[in-house]
Amino acid sequence: MLAKSTAVFIVFVLNGVVFGSWAARVPALAAQVGATPAGLGLSLFGVSVGLIVAAPIAGRLCAAYGSRAVMVLGCVTGFIVLPVLGLTTSPLQLGLVLFALGLTVGTLDVSMNIAAVTVTRLLDRPLMPVFHAGFSVGGLVGSLAAAFSAALAWSPLRQFTILAVLGVVAVAVIVTSLPAEAGERSRTRSGDVVAAGPSPMRRPVLWLLALIALFSAVAEGASADWSALFLVRERGVPDSLAAAGYSVFSIAMALTRLSGERVERRWGPYRMLGFGAFLAAVGLLAAVTIPVPGVAYIGFAFAGVGLAYSFPVTMSLAGAAGRRADGTGGEREIGFVTTIAYAGFLGGPPLLGQLAQWSGLGFALGAAAVIAALIVPAVLVVIRARRRECAPPAVGAPTM
Numbered sequence: 001m002l003a004k005s006t007a008v009f010i011v012f013v014l015n016g017v018v019f020g021s022w023a024a025r026v027p028a029l030a031a032q033v034g035a036t037p038a039g040l041g042l043s044l045f046g047v048s049v050g051l052i053v054a055a056p057i058a059g060r061l062c063a064a065y066g067s068r069a070v071m072v073l074g075c076v077t078g079f080i081v082l083p084v085l086g087l088t089t090s091p092l093q094l095g096l097v098l099f100a101l102g103l104t105v106g107t108l109d110v111s112m113n114i115a116a117v118t119v120t121r122l123l124d125r126p127l128m129p130v131f132h133a134g135f136s137v138g139g140l141v142g143s144l145a146a147a148f149s150a151a152l153a154w155s156p157l158r159q160f161t162i163l164a165v166l167g168v169v170a171v172a173v174i175v176t177s178l179p180a181e182a183g184e185r186s187r188t189r190s191g192d193v194v195a196a197g198p199s200p201m202r203r204p205v206l207w208l209l210a211l212i213a214l215f216s217a218v219a220e221g222a223s224a225d226w227s228a229l230f231l232v233r234e235r236g237v238p239d240s241l242a243a244a245g246y247s248v249f250s251i252a253m254a255l256t257r258l259s260g261e262r263v264e265r266r267w268g269p270y271r272m273l274g275f276g277a278f279l280a281a282v283g284l285l286a287a288v289t290i291p292v293p294g295v296a297y298i299g300f301a302f303a304g305v306g307l308a309y310s311f312p313v314t315m316s317l318a319g320a321a322g323r324r325a326d327g328t329g330g331e332r333e334i335g336f337v338t339t340i341a342y343a344g345f346l347g348g349p350p351l352l353g354q355l356a357q358w359s360g361l362g363f364a365l366g367a368a369a370v371i372a373a374l375i376v377p378a379v380l381v382v383i384r385a386r387r388r389e390c391a392p393p394a395v396g397a398p399t400m
Helices: 004-023 026-033 037-065 067-085 091-123 128-151 156-177 184-189 204-235 244-258 260-267 269-289 293-307 310-321 331-359 361-373 375-390
Strands: none
Touching (some): 004 026, 004 091, 004 128, 004 156, 026 037, 026 156, 067 091, 091 128, 091 310, 091 331, 128 156, 128 310, 204 244, 204 269, 204 293, 204 310, 204 331, 204 361, 204 375, 244 260, 260 269, 260 310, 269 293, 269 310, 269 361, 269 375, 293 361, 310 331, 331 361, 361 375
8 A cells, every 4th residue: 555645746746747737738629629828728727716716625525524535526527627628629628628627627726635634644744845746747748749749640539548547546556545635514513612713804813824826826826937938039039949938836846745845844934935926936036036048047047946846835835734633633624715816817818918019028937926925925924823822821811
């Protein structure tokens, strides 16, 4: 049997494979359904909506039934939905299936982060960045598989069907090794008292963590969506080399995440977030203000390094904020923070697109740099809010 940490890492890889494989075949899917650029944009909107709808529901399901059942459900259904993408014949069908894919990926995203928090608690090791490196590796594997399939002139249906079979088999192999913590319903039936705690919406620290995740999502999305176009239009880089801008960003992020456990033990989560955000802001600003193509690539690499820890560390802190005295908890908190972060992925690209339309790509990426820099003061406020929550009540103070 695999170690729990290895099994959860594999789930992160599988999630990345699902994302990377379909995202890289978007041009083929657009041609398959005959979508115009506007129609394709509306179809792709379905993924983001599905992610936002699924995240809070997945958090509640994990709290009630445990993360393993929800994680397996999200992973298996995600692989099953993939071949359906290859059967779509209109932009409307594509949008509806992408909405379903967003539901499954959102469910998997939340549940695997909850499972990862469970493993970090069991092992007492800050492994969240390492788990998220698995997602980055999976995204790279999925995109390479898509490129290989396209080179062989395979249709999306053929590629996705093969991937679905392999993915379901992989889930079957690791399912018994995944952490199987009891949900609230199981603990209630066994006579254990479950204290749910206050609603995440009533806790300022969770809103602040969600804000950090939101800023990180916007900055990361800007690097992913606009780096290649910026290099072509603003720096005169050929199309064949411009795509390497995002590759540099992604590889830098993956490698940085692999060293996350060692860095967190040395510096702690808050310094990781603050210094990383500063580094990302400096990198993006350098890319847009120094008119040298080589500097732009270095800037995107800095952004990948700086943003590498933002999402995993924020998820870890959200889980810690929801931890109960018995060592369980954090499911609703992670679902809440993830939902807000997905809003960044949903609203960030069109917002920055409008800025690029009005003032140029350089200005839009500069705005993303400012947004990344805002993580630094947000981290300082989170530290203060967390200290207030953990401080014992004053003697004689009324209790609720």
